[in-house]
Amino acid sequence: VLTAGDRGHFFTQGQINGRSVQMMVDTGASSVAISVADAERLGLAYKGGPTGRVSTANGLVQAWRVRLDSVRVGDVVVYGVDGVVSAGAMPYVL
Numbered sequence: 001v002l003t004a005g006d007r008g009h010f011f012t013q014g015q016i017n018g019r020s021v022q023m024m025v026d027t028g029a030s031s032v033a034i035s036v037a038d039a040e041r042l043g044l045a046y047k048g049g050p051t052g053r054v055s056t057a058n059g060l061v062q063a064w065r066v067r068l069d070s071v072r073v074g075d076v077v078v079y080g081v082d083g084v085v086s087a088g089a090m091p092y093v094l
Contacts (some may be wrong), residue, residue: 002074014093015072016042016083022092025073031082032071035090039066046085054086061088 002010002025010025016032019042033054039046046064054063068081 011092012073014074015070016093017044017069019043023073024092024094026094029094031084032068033090033094034066034083034085035093036085036087038090038093039085044068044083044085049085054084054088056086056088058088061086063087 002012004010010027012023012025014021014023016034021034021038021042034042034044036046044066046066049064049066051062051064053060064085066083066085068083069079071078071081
């Protein structure tokens with residue numbers, strides 16, 4: 001069970017491929033969005049993946065599609081999760 005913060009967002013510690021990350025859980029998201037900085041810290045080989053652009057609050061930025069081995073939030077683990085590595089700055093994984 002996650003409790004919403006005072007602004008209605010759900011923040012928690014989670015794991016991607018067994019490595020700890022700060023997450024904001026978006027129940028309507030279709031993939032996991034990760035910054036380049038977090039992707040590099042996690043050791044993701046994102047630069048070999050398909051590229052494109054994603055729209056952010058700061059405009060269009062380059063992005064790479066990736067497949068994450070596992071994503072964990074609490075006791076829930078999901079395998080083979082679609083992700084997007086964004087060249088835009090992000091304070092947490094979404």
